[in-house]
Amino acid sequence: MIHRLLAVLSFVFLCVGTASAEPLKWGGPIGSQTSDGYNALGPVVKQPIEFPHYRHARDMGISCLYCHTGARRGYVSVIPRIDKCIGCHQNIESVRNKPRIKKLFEYWEKKEPIPWKKVNDLPDYVRFNHERHVQRFYFRQNRPIREVCGYCHGDVANMTVDRRVKSLSMGWCISCHQKDHRENDVSMKTSHGPYECWQCHK
Amino acid sequence: MSESGINRRDFLKVLGLGGSSLALTGCGNTDIRSGDELIMPNVSPEDFVVPGLSVFYASTCTQCGSACGVMGRVREGRVLKMEGNPQSKISGGKICGLGQAAVQVQYNPDRLTQPMMKVGNGLQPVSWDKAMATLNEKVGPKSGIKGENFAFMTGAMSGHLKVLVQNYLDSLDSKNHFAYEALSPSIGFAANKQVYGVDMPRLHFDKAKLIVSFGSDFLGTGASPVHFAAEYAKFRKAPRGTLVQIEPKMTMTGANADRWIAIIPGTEGIFALGVANQLLKHSEFTNTVPAGIASLVSKYDPETVSQITGVRPELVGHVASLLWEKTPSIVISGASAEGHAHGVQNAVAIQLLNKILGNVGKTIDGQAKSPFPQIAPEAGSFSSLKAMNDAMGGGKLQAVFIHGANPVFTAPSFMGFRDNLRKVPFKVAFVNAADETAQECDLVLPILTAVEEFGSNIAWYQPEGVEITMQQPLMNKLYPDTRSMGDIMLDLVKQRRADEYKNWPDFFSYLKAAVINMKPAVKYTDTDEHFWYDTLSSGVIHIDAPQEQIGDSFAEAALSLPEVQNVQDPKFPFYLVPSERHYFRDGRHANCGWLQESPDPLTTIVWDSWVEIHPKTAASMGIKEGDYLEIASQNGTLKVKAYLFPGIHPDAVSIPLGQGHESLGRFANGVGVNPFTILNPVFEKDTGELAMFGTRVSVKKTSDSEIVVKDEGPVSTQMGRKLVVTLPADVAQLSKEI
Numbered sequence: 001m002i003h004r005l006l007a008v009l010s011f012v013f014l015c016v017g018t019a020s021a022e023p024l025k026w027g028g029p030i031g032s033q034t035s036d037g038y039n040a041l042g043p044v045v046k047q048p049i050e051f052p053h054y055r056h057a058r059d060m061g062i063s064c065l066y067c068h069t070g071a072r073r074g075y076v077s078v079i080p081r082i083d084k085c086i087g088c089h090q091n092i093e094s095v096r097n098k099p100r101i102k103k104l105f106e107y108w109e110k111k112e113p114i115p116w117k118k119v120n121d122l123p124d125y126v127r128f129n130h131e132r133h134v135q136r137f138y139f140r141q142n143r144p145i146r147e148v149c150g151y152c153h154g155d156v157a158n159m160t161v162d163r164r165v166k167s168l169s170m171g172w173c174i175s176c177h178q179k180d181h182r183e184n185d186v187s188m189k190t191s192h193g194p195y196e197c198w199q200c201h202k
Numbered sequence: 203m204s205e206s207g208i209n210r211r212d213f214l215k216v217l218g219l220g221g222s223s224l225a226l227t228g229c230g231n232t233d234i235r236s237g238d239e240l241i242m243p244n245v246s247p248e249d250f251v252v253p254g255l256s257v258f259y260a261s262t263c264t265q266c267g268s269a270c271g272v273m274g275r276v277r278e279g280r281v282l283k284m285e286g287n288p289q290s291k292i293s294g295g296k297i298c299g300l301g302q303a304a305v306q307v308q309y310n311p312d313r314l315t316q317p318m319m320k321v322g323n324g325l326q327p328v329s330w331d332k333a334m335a336t337l338n339e340k341v342g343p344k345s346g347i348k349g350e351n352f353a354f355m356t357g358a359m360s361g362h363l364k365v366l367v368q369n370y371l372d373s374l375d376s377k378n379h380f381a382y383e384a385l386s387p388s389i390g391f392a393a394n395k396q397v398y399g400v401d402m403p404r405l406h407f408d409k410a411k412l413i414v415s416f417g418s419d420f421l422g423t424g425a426s427p428v429h430f431a432a433e434y435a436k437f438r439k440a441p442r443g444t445l446v447q448i449e450p451k452m453t454m455t456g457a458n459a460d461r462w463i464a465i466i467p468g469t470e471g472i473f474a475l476g477v478a479n480q481l482l483k484h485s486e487f488t489n490t491v492p493a494g495i496a497s498l499v500s501k502y503d504p505e506t507v508s509q510i511t512g513v514r515p516e517l518v519g520h521v522a523s524l525l526w527e528k529t530p531s532i533v534i535s536g537a538s539a540e541g542h543a544h545g546v547q548n549a550v551a552i553q554l555l556n557k558i559l560g561n562v563g564k565t566i567d568g569q570a571k572s573p574f575p576q577i578a579p580e581a582g583s584f585s586s587l588k589a590m591n592d593a594m595g596g597g598k599l600q601a602v603f604i605h606g607a608n609p610v611f612t613a614p615s616f617m618g619f620r621d622n623l624r625k626v627p628f629k630v631a632f633v634n635a636a637d638e639t640a641q642e643c644d645l646v647l648p649i650l651t652a653v654e655e656f657g658s659n660i661a662w663y664q665p666e667g668v669e670i671t672m673q674q675p676l677m678n679k680l681y682p683d684t685r686s687m688g689d690i691m692l693d694l695v696k697q698r699r700a701d702e703y704k705n706w707p708d709f710f711s712y713l714k715a716a717v718i719n720m721k722p723a724v725k726y727t728d729t730d731e732h733f734w735y736d737t738l739s740s741g742v743i744h745i746d747a748p749q750e751q752i753g754d755s756f757a758e759a760a761l762s763l764p765e766v767q768n769v770q771d772p773k774f775p776f777y778l779v780p781s782e783r784h785y786f787r788d789g790r791h792a793n794c795g796w797l798q799e800s801p802d803p804l805t806t807i808v809w810d811s812w813v814e815i816h817p818k819t820a821a822s823m824g825i826k827e828g829d830y831l832e833i834a835s836q837n838g839t840l841k842v843k844a845y846l847f848p849g850i851h852p853d854a855v856s857i858p859l860g861q862g863h864e865s866l867g868r869f870a871n872g873v874g875v876n877p878f879t880i881l882n883p884v885f886e887k888d889t890g891e892l893a894m895f896g897t898r899v900s901v902k903k904t905s906d907s908e909i910v911v912k913d914e915g916p917v918s919t920q921m922g923r924k925l926v927v928t929l930p931a932d933v934a935q936l937s938k939e940i
Binding site: 042043045046069070073074075076078079080081082083107108111112113114115116117118119120121122123163164167168169 | 233234235236237238239240241242243244245246247252253254255
């Protein structure tokens, strides 16, 4: 009986613990399960700073577009400029002495760019347009931003550093382009994504 | 097992290994990867910079002297493409192929990236400190270099850099500024000065119904090809204007003409006088010229003209009747009519037609007069090269600076320029690439390209008002050890006049202060800072200056009859036409892959030199396409492949300029031949300019032959089918045509 109680207690503790604590920093090997139920398809990428996406997007509820400002207006989603990070963090004294933040301020003081590594890197002959997708699904269909970004990037809000969880292959792109999607949140009219070669291979 | 020691199975194994290693090394990123590439976000970029989206900055194209306003497309700090700047009246928002290639000048793999100094027979890299210390030692205040000891050779020049060069020469008490352009417009300028009282009148092609051009390639290489192409497009709109081109070798403009007339080089003036003679017979024109000129002209009846010029006699009357029918018209002369010993006379005789037809004031009037003479353009001339060469040969010069010109490549071999340059103890070249001239210099300084540099430019042909086109860096400098020419000049001026220039730490601040000084001339009312930033963002300063008055009183003295020496020389029976390619100009652009790869518009040949010869002449000598010919003048011989070309006079052969480099870079070296080397010392007698078209040559077939690499295959053979039926112009009955 006591064993059963302990087991239940430890299970509850485990659940509460995982909900608030940092997810596994680096995750498991390729193929292991991620928090959103997908398989990790890309390798673990060691970044110069282990950026905690979960802290910003999940715990603070900051929109992806707040930092990735290019996603709604350009081809690339944009890794934020350092002065964007500093803009907030110079006023957050409570975490000022955490090792990651210290590292960030080191880059800032040296005025050096942070050499982030690309996680979702398509081949050079593919031109993916973030703007088209964000405008269609976030602004016109009015779906939650974490869901819209998640179509291709998975549940980044539950990751520390980003890891590729979708295949990003051409067949995978096409599988979504073949589906009918509603044109906006008030109309029932649907259309699918373009199939023409030149839309991506310019 | 075969004798070579490799059997089929081993061969296949090697092949398999090679194939798989090829797949591994591949080109570019062909896979979905994580963690292989970096993204470096800016630390604090400008607000309007969005990675992935292009930003356009206004600047000026310096590929030729037209000073077209351009916009550079910049993404992530790199210039990617050039476009025309719509605010520029010169470019009108358009750009030519040469301008597009400015990007390849910037990213050229053969750019000089650090200062070099002559050690023994070769150039060795040195630091900037050492280079500037050497400059100070050799030409600084303590060096004793002064006045006649020193010379500064530049290419065509304008704007504030020209002022600094001038000020530097003043600080040395030297008057030796030699502005040298191998293909300079000086002879045309001298003729215009005689006729109109100005160097260059404003030509309104768009207002004309007929253009008669004597060898002016205004669409390809003229004063302002982009602007003239736009005017030409208006001219060709309904009611469609007519273009008649008279020249020894077809230019790109000639290829666009309704009627193209091949003429013996140097006899263009006689043809013009023949036409004038016909026109003066019409009662409406009889009193347009003084009686003296009318009587001079009257001896040129069509038969006489035909004998001298080699043009059929009826064409003289035909051109005259076209000019009589289609008014207003415009008659212009170009390089192939002007590049002779009697070039000015030729051009003046051609301009006489404008006087008779009353075109002056209708299609030809004055350009706007710049209120800033100190930054006005210096178009450059051959006589500068000659003067400098003589000074060097006489041992007068102790130090020379060379910027924007490559005289070792473009000076004809009869001048012995290279040997004379070696006599000068200290020679400095300011270059983007270590060209032939730089190889002869003691100090070679790498300067920024036009897209990395601030500057101001003024073209010598101004279509509307006076346009000062501004240059601003489209990107940061690619190589840390290159320096701005303006900064170097400012440092040099400060060697002797530190006090006068102490307010300007760099060329940027000097230029900014100078441009703000111009504010009153443009009637700008906002603050100085606003004026500066408005100027940079629009790329142009436009000044509504009043037009220069041009004279139309055609004094009798202005016309002296062209002295045509149409003597058959049995040793050198052919006329040499050194043709200017609109991509290469004098050869400075030859190290550009795009331009080498762009087919010549008329022959479609790429990556090579060739000699154009008329098919009839070739047939009589047994020459086929690709046969190597020896083209010999008194001053040298070139061995070059034959290309049979109907667009050339049968007594002339033509070799394009610009190829034949020894040291410019990997795309230019060893490609083709350099016709500058074999030019004869024939000089225009009024101006002293080199008569580029005055050289006679002999043609000898050799036993060698090679395929000519060209695109035209299907055009000439039409794939064995008659896709477009054509007839040679001399066979066709064109009496009812133009």
